[in-house]
Amino acid sequence: MRDEDVSAASGTLLDWYDRHARVLPWRVAPADLRAGGRPDPYRVWLSEVMLQQTTVAAVGPKFERFLSLWPDVHALAGAADADVMAEWAGLGYYARARNLLKCARVVSGDLGGEFPRERAGLLKLPGIGPYTAAAISAIAFDHPEVVVDGNVERVVARLFAVETPLPQAKPELTEMAGMLTPAQRPGDHAQAMMDLGATICSPTKPACGICPLVTPCRARAAGNAAELPRKTRKAPKPVRLGYAYVARRSDGALLLERRPPRGLLGGMLGWPGSDWGDSPTETPPFAADWQEVPREVRHTFTHFDLRLAIRVACVSHEVDASRGDFVDNADFEPTSLPTLMRKVWKLAESSLPPL
DNA sequence: CAGCCGTGGGT
DNA sequence: TACCCAAGGCT
Numbered sequence: 371m372r373d374e375d376v377s378a379a380s381g382t383l384l385d386w387y388d389r390h391a392r393v394l395p396w397r398v399a400p401a402d403l404r405a406g407g408r409p410d411p412y413r414v415w416l417s418e419v420m421l422q423q424t425t426v427a428a429v430g431p432k433f434e435r436f437l438s439l440w441p442d443v444h445a446l447a448g449a450a451d452a453d454v455m456a457e458w459a460g461l462g463y464y465a466r467a468r469n470l471l472k473c474a475r476v477v478s479g480d481l482g483g484e485f486p487r488e489r490a491g492l493l494k495l496p497g498i499g500p501y502t503a504a505a506i507s508a509i510a511f512d513h514p515e516v517v518v519d520g521n522v523e524r525v526v527a528r529l530f531a532v533e534t535p536l537p538q539a540k541p542e543l544t545e546m547a548g549m550l551t552p553a554q555r556p557g558d559h560a561q562a563m564m565d566l567g568a569t570i571c572s573p574t575k576p577a578c579g580i581c582p583l584v585t586p587c588r589a590r591a592a593g594n595a596a597e598l599p600r601k602t603r604k605a606p607k608p609v610r611l612g613y614a615y616v617a618r619r620s621d622g623a624l625l626l627e628r629r630p631p632r633g634l635l636g637g638m639l640g641w642p643g644s645d646w647g648d649s650p651t652e653t654p655p656f657a658a659d660w661q662e663v664p665r666e667v668r669h670t671f672t673h674f675d676l677r678l679a680i681r682v683a684c685v686s687h688e689v690d691a692s693r694g695d696f697v698d699n700a701d702f703e704p705t706s707l708p709t710l711m712r713k714v715w716k717l718a719e720s721s722l723p724p725l
Numbered sequence: 726c727a728g729c730c731g732t733g734g735g736t
Numbered sequence: 737t738a739c740c741c742a743a744g745g746c747t
Binding site for chain 3: 417419420421422425426429469498500505517520522567573601604606
């Protein structure tokens with residue numbers, strides 16, 4: 371594509387964005403930007419971290435909830451770890467929540483509450499990688515950074531008919547995304563590329579008929595837009611087995627434990643359980659008359675499928691558990707558990723006698 | 726640097 | 737059902 375064609379495509383995209391930009395809680399509309407409005411860097415950062423590998427639909431309510439609880443970076447920096455983890459429950463990739471707090475405390479404590487404006491400064495902060503650093507710099511501060519996420523990779527791969535499979539094609543796609551990035555309104559450009567990828571240039575069924583870039587798109591011309599970008603197939607997930615133990619005291623308190631601060635579901639609350647593998651050993655947190663729950667919990671993680679057998683026990687006040695702590699019934703919030711543990715509770719609760 | 730790290734929705 | 741996929745980062 372010639373330079374003038376690239377420039378024309380970029381302009382066409384911005385025109386489309388002016389008319390079709392989605393209204394999102396963390397976004398400042400193009401017209402409001404022109405009127406002098408600027409996004410709140412705290413909101414941009416919070417939304418971008420939440421949006422990492424997560425859909426807009428899932429992020430929306432969480433973003434609003436976080437903002438109401440912690441309206442600025444100082445408020446978030448002062449929050450208790452357990453409160454932030456509880457509010458993040460259900461969003462997944464819990465290292466994001468741990469790094470979110472670390473980052474908030476650095477910005478609030480060491481940077482006077484001001485986020486770095488430059489990509490390099492942002493990159494040093496916990497939980498901010500190449501994508502997020504560029505996105506914050508571009509969207510919050512309108513710096514001409516090249517923002518490349520999965521949407522941009524797909525749009526560019528199609529626009530330039532890149533046949534190289536991912537992740538090998540990443541440098542090539544980044545260079546092409548850079549050619550498209552304009553000096554004016556780079557923040558809107560970045561969001562336009564991502565909107566286009568999310569709503570029109572979709573993974574399996576691109577709506578080329580209504581795409582503003584249909585004319586210059588080389589994959590469309592070749593008729594293989596839906597097949598790009600090419601990717602190598604992933605290996606099937608192994609199945610792991612395990613046990614989870616739900617103990618309820620006579621006063622209704624439930625035995626929960628804080629998981630280790632790293633690794634799977636790190637830092638989150640959960641039910642005590644066995645190791646997860648081919649042949650887990652039963653390791654209840656104390657001796658009791660553990661009852662089998664007839665159904666098992668099935669849950670899919672990024673790199674394995676899990677099947678958990680559930681055991682429940684009703685015990686007296688005096689029981690002494692080797693792991694975890696009893697949480698008062700009034701303080702127990704299933705919504706503060708990661709989804710896997712919420713599934714376990716749902717099954718366990720149905721097989722426990724009423725209090 | 727390739728593997729680890731969640732979850733819900735779409736096809 | 738069994739995949740695929742999403743505004744990735746960390747180690």
